[in-house]
Amino acid sequence: MKKNKLSAVLITKNEEKNIESCLASLSFCDEVVVVDDASSDRTALLAEKYGARVYKRELKGDFAAQKNFGMEKTVGDWILFVDGDERVSVDLKNNIIRAVETDGDIFAYYIKRRDFWWERELRFGETKKVRNRGLVRLVKKKAGVWHGKVHEELACRNKVGFLDGFLDHYPHPTLSEFIREINNYSSIRANELKKEGVGTNIVQIVLWPAAKFILNYFVYLGFLDGPAGFAYAFLMSFHSFLVRAKLYQLSFENAG
Known part of the structure; x- marks a missing residue:
């Protein structure tokens, strides 16, 4: 019986x-x-050192297109x-192997x-959903295509399952980098909404960020993550404002 092969696709900068x-875990x-x-650093060089095939491709604010390119x-x-x-x-590795076989x-x-940030695991708040439900990450070849520039999703009409085990995420090594990413992603998202014909007003600009903070910090219990939980909830509400x-x-x- 033919053994199914597993490929990994990394989107990097x-x-x-x-x-x-990351590569060692793969x-x-x-x-x-x-x-x-x-990348302006040694990302590509280190990836090639580990035997990965590296393709240089400008993101242009479209994560779905990057994933579809990698899949091809x-x-x-x-x-x-x-x-x-x-x-x-x-x-997770063991469960992936079983699923592929x-x-x-x-x-x-x-x-x-x-998610891990400020030397601790974030168990509540903004990250609670992906910790409890997860993200579609393991896909059979030609099961579908990715769409959505920032919050990309797989368009798959077939049955989708759930795997046990975790992906461990170490984002935003510094506060300054977190703020830079928020600025970048908010620009991409604003342009995406504009192309979809979505508008906004002063009520949304003022109230939506406040509502997001209340939701993440109080309703989703972000305060239980200590100072890191407060900072994360505040910065994600700032993202909503931007x-x-x-x-x-x-x-x-x-218009001008």
């Missing part, structure tokens, strides 16, 4: 501090494809999508992710 740990994969967004370059029967700042835990009716799997403020700014910039 300036991940030299994380890429080696040693069980049959191949690794890295789609690199013009793989030869495996199954594809595991991982970010450069993530690592596959041992339990099983010829069933499931075409994609949700994988739970736990998206709507930039969307408002685009409305009169384009």
Whole structure:
């Protein structure tokens, strides 16, 4: 019986501090494809050192397009999508191997992710959903295509399952970098909403960020994550503010 092959696809940009740990956790994969967004550090060099095939491709604010491009370059029967700042835990690795070896009716799997920030695991707040439910990350080849520039999703009409085990996520090594990412992602999201014909107003600009903070910090119990939980909830509400403020700014910039 033919053994199913597993490919991993990494979307990277300036991940030299994380890429080696990430690739080491993917040693069980049959191949690794890295789609690199013009990194200015040693990300591509280190990836090639670990035997990955590296493709240079500008992101242009479209994460779905990067994933679809990477998927096209793989030869495996199954594809595991991982970010450069993530690592596959041992339990997850074992469950991925079992899933890939099983010829069933499931075409994609949700994988739970736990986030680590300010030297602790974030168990509540903004990250609670992906910790409890997960993200679609393990996909059978040609099961579907990715869409959505920032919050990309897989368009799959087949059965989707859930895997036990965690992806460990180590984002935002510094507060300054977190703020830079928020600024970048909010611009991408504002432009995406503008193209969809979505507008905003002063009520949304003021109230939505406040509501997001209340939801993440109080309703989703972010306060139980200590100072890290407060900072994370505050910065994600700031992201919400930037998206709507930039969307408002685009409305009169384009009008002029």
